[in-house]
Amino acid sequence: MMSIDSPHASRPRERIIETANRLFFRQGYCLTGINQIISESGVAKASFYSHFPSKEDLAIVWLRQREESWIQQFKECIAQPPSTDKRIAAMYSMWYDQIRAEGYRGCGFINMAGEFSNEESPVRAFVRDHKNRVRQLVANNVLHECRSTMEPGDFDELVDVTYSLFDGAIMQAQSLMQDWPIEVALKASIKMLTLYRAHE
Amino acid sequence: MMSIDSPHASRPRERIIETANRLFFRQGYCLTGINQIISESGVAKASFYSHFPSKEDLAIVWLRQREESWIQQFKECIAQPPSTDKRIAAMYSMWYDQIRAEGYRGCGFINMAGEFSNEESPVRAFVRDHKNRVRQLVANNVLHECRSTMEPGDFDELVDVTYSLFDGAIMQAQSLMQDWPIEVALKASIKMLTLYRAHE
Amino acid sequence: MMSIDSPHASRPRERIIETANRLFFRQGYCLTGINQIISESGVAKASFYSHFPSKEDLAIVWLRQREESWIQQFKECIAQPPSTDKRIAAMYSMWYDQIRAEGYRGCGFINMAGEFSNEESPVRAFVRDHKNRVRQLVANNVLHECRSTMEPGDFDELVDVTYSLFDGAIMQAQSLMQDWPIEVALKASIKMLTLYRAHE
Amino acid sequence: MMSIDSPHASRPRERIIETANRLFFRQGYCLTGINQIISESGVAKASFYSHFPSKEDLAIVWLRQREESWIQQFKECIAQPPSTDKRIAAMYSMWYDQIRAEGYRGCGFINMAGEFSNEESPVRAFVRDHKNRVRQLVANNVLHECRSTMEPGDFDELVDVTYSLFDGAIMQAQSLMQDWPIEVALKASIKMLTLYRAHE
DNA sequence: CATGAATGAGACTTCATTCAT
DNA sequence: AATGAATGAAGTCTCATTCAT
CATH class of the missing domain: 1.10.357.10 (Tetracycline Repressor, domain 2)
Known part of the structure; x- marks a missing residue:
């Protein structure tokens, strides 16, 4: 329930990729930390790692x-x-x-x-x-x-x-x-x- | 005495720059840590910082x-x-x-x-x-x-x-x-x- | 299981503050390093910084x-x-x-x-x-x-x-x-x- | 020769103590580093240690x-x-x-x-x-x-x-x-x- | 599937001090 | 007496990752 009106309506995985698209490009890969990505995605850390095995995997995706x-x-x-x-x-x-x-x-x-x-x-x-x-x-x-x-x-x-x-x-x-x-x-x-x- | 055959005959500052030239180019700036630079230069950490105010300054030099x-x-x-x-x-x-x-x-x-x-x-x-x-x-x-x-x-x-x-x-x-x-x-x-x- | 008798039964944040209370007062702020605080708290360094943004913030708390x-x-x-x-x-x-x-x-x-x-x-x-x-x-x-x-x-x-x-x-x-x-x-x-x- | 017109006419020891008087009081003992003292005194590091066995000794003086x-x-x-x-x-x-x-x-x-x-x-x-x-x-x-x-x-x-x-x-x-x-x-x-x- | 707490390793930097000259 | 170069230890802080729940 309540998933439709949630402030983060789109699925976590998509939000992470969108954030990565912004940050990896703007700041570079090394300068962008996992913490910033999950924080700006509004996603929990362990959720991130359940979607992507590693930072480099996210990079590929x-x-x-x-x-x-x-x-x-x-x-x-x-x-x-x-x-x-x-x-x-x-x-x-x-x-x-x-x-x-x-x-x-x-x-x-x-x-x-x-x-x-x-x-x-x-x-x-x-x-x-x-x-x-x-x-x-x-x-x-x-x-x-x-x-x-x-x-x-x-x-x-x-x-x-x-x-x-x-x-x-x-x-x-x-x-x-x-x-x-x-x-x-x-x-x-x-x-x-x-x-x-x-x-x- | 023994200065000619010493393993680190050249001056530390030069050794640091040579190492940086190798590592920054080969590995990239972010992936190259100060620790690796000083270790491969054979220089103490504080010596490094007596020659270069910061990692970025070394990059410029x-x-x-x-x-x-x-x-x-x-x-x-x-x-x-x-x-x-x-x-x-x-x-x-x-x-x-x-x-x-x-x-x-x-x-x-x-x-x-x-x-x-x-x-x-x-x-x-x-x-x-x-x-x-x-x-x-x-x-x-x-x-x-x-x-x-x-x-x-x-x-x-x-x-x-x-x-x-x-x-x-x-x-x-x-x-x-x-x-x-x-x-x-x-x-x-x-x-x-x-x-x-x-x-x- | 084993949670009651664990050597660090209380929550890390509390342990850190207790340790700080002891060390900051006894030794002074400057003379007390983060390393000593985490070591005597039995907490990892990154755990410390996940609870307190900086040493000065801990001081205020x-x-x-x-x-x-x-x-x-x-x-x-x-x-x-x-x-x-x-x-x-x-x-x-x-x-x-x-x-x-x-x-x-x-x-x-x-x-x-x-x-x-x-x-x-x-x-x-x-x-x-x-x-x-x-x-x-x-x-x-x-x-x-x-x-x-x-x-x-x-x-x-x-x-x-x-x-x-x-x-x-x-x-x-x-x-x-x-x-x-x-x-x-x-x-x-x-x-x-x-x-x-x-x-x- | 040239000692009279030197920019640091007074004796090094005196200059160090004057600087310490300023910095130790204004900033505190811990926050004042030896480097700042010698830099603002215009004295070489080894000269400092030839006058004062340690930082604490300077404090006493x-x-x-x-x-x-x-x-x-x-x-x-x-x-x-x-x-x-x-x-x-x-x-x-x-x-x-x-x-x-x-x-x-x-x-x-x-x-x-x-x-x-x-x-x-x-x-x-x-x-x-x-x-x-x-x-x-x-x-x-x-x-x-x-x-x-x-x-x-x-x-x-x-x-x-x-x-x-x-x-x-x-x-x-x-x-x-x-x-x-x-x-x-x-x-x-x-x-x-x-x-x-x-x-x- | 999702999470917040916790982590070991390592980041960059500065400390008081000593050494060879 | 005076020096600049060099140092080991320690400083504060961040990294990508994992675990118990």
Whole structure:
């Protein structure tokens, strides 16, 4: 009874993940303690450990969910624009929005790779796979119209360059705590696109 | 007497910085405790704090020294190559060497920015300034021959793109734990250079 | 099972406060370390900090409890004696007992004020308030019968003098490590009482 | 050479004691570290230990010097006033001045007794002797004119009461962080004087 | 399934003191 | 006499985790 009107209507597990999403990203993994997570989730400590075997397990679950929502948002952003140029622009515009919302914290996945120095860690594996999945998105949902118009090798190169410029922009915006690298990379990305198209 | 063959012949402060250089980079800042640093430096805890007011101060001193040696190495690498193309290649080749030596740990400066979420931290300020200084190096020591052959605005764009591709490659190599993003970015960088040159 | 005869049957929080009551008073605040407190309480360090945010917070809690029991004891001592003279005597007699039990450590509250040089500290505020509360006790529970027999100003003076003599005796007994200042002050206090009464 | 114009012209030992006089009194003994003392004295650490075997030894030397200058000041204050009443007033007035100059830190000697819980400590012995010496001053330099006019026992009592009121005032001013206990005690002390005189 | 109390190990920092020069 | 570097012990406090209920 009384579960509907409880101040924490959503299920504990969800609240923990939401809190982790906020804190791990904003503060970093190491700087975010279990105590802060459970306190801001309104969950008892033992409840936390009944849902997640360890802090690192929570990290993985969080990364999974962050990827899911990130990819969904990404797909929405690039669904409408009618041309490749505009899809690339939408991609960068989305990142611009994230900075506005969350500050110069760069990419949550990359930051986790930085904090988990052990290359054998599941976190590192997830980040690696995540990056590959995003690369596929760039290939299939952003640049897909180019695939038929160029050599397979050229197309792959274009995808890699496009993605590399994107990641470079994210990282530089974070380290410089400024926006301009994003605009620079967007411009360069369009140039690259034009260049590869002109190959024909 | 016996000072030459002593197991800790060098001065403690130097040993601490050397150890920090190793551990902060390999393990990350948070995961590296003072205890490990002093233990591997062979220094007493109070000696550590007589040299460095706090762990964060050591981080700054370390970053300063890492920048110094990194920039020196960078300058040496790009001093000999006789053309802009080859200087860019040397730049990437140097990073390739670092991965061989230190693993897929990415850029030590960026990693620090990731661990220091507080944008007001001196560490963040240092990283920001470091990135700007490296950008200047790219402009003055790598791409300098292009400056007179193109419009100032174009030259600046070329510098930014070159640097952005470089940083993107570093980051992707780290997250993917593979080398290929470096080669891709090098190729793209050369393409970009050619493109900007062709503007004339 | 086995809960009754367990060596630490009482609750940890109580054990900590009891230990603090003993150690802070006997040794002083600075000389008493957290390590000693937890060791003699039979409590883990983290347990301590889950009950008290800091050592200073424990000090405040301890002072509060010491005041409570002190005031209770004080009230009991001065409840029975049928005359003002005998109540004053009981007041001093109680202190005499404390010295027998705890040695020449003076007043625990005053000692804390001596160790907390920062006048903004909550400890200083508590000690100040404590002294005022005790003064009220002297007025309402020791000298109350005099109130109606003298001018309000005279009564207040009498209270202040009575209390000042009391505190002076405590302090001198501590610094001299002898009992006689207590008897001297008692005698003087009675004399003062007589004097103020004679005003009529 | 160059010793005359040196920024620390006075001898190191003197500078240390001066600094200790300031810091031990203002902050308390425990809260004042050797590092702060040598830093504010402008003296090397090993120089400190060549002058004073330990921190506690410095405390004793400091107390000795503080007593010396305090007694000198005391004597000066009570030398001029032509009557016992005015000498008592001068005594309190001097304390009033100390509060103005140093804040509500009470009596430096008593505070040390509070911090040195070990009754065997030389510090405790010194404080005890100091209190006795001041009592002698009250007898010989403040109340001396009364000695011949009353019974020896009465005179001793008067001295004790006068001193006890004085100490009580000091302590209450410290704990209440207010001045009024001083005025109250002065008034009471004069009253006591009158009372004992009237015995004749 | 949920909980608050309790924990051992370790975090960063400072202490009074001594040593080699 | 004077020094700066170095020290072992101890300081307060936090970590991720587990247990009894």
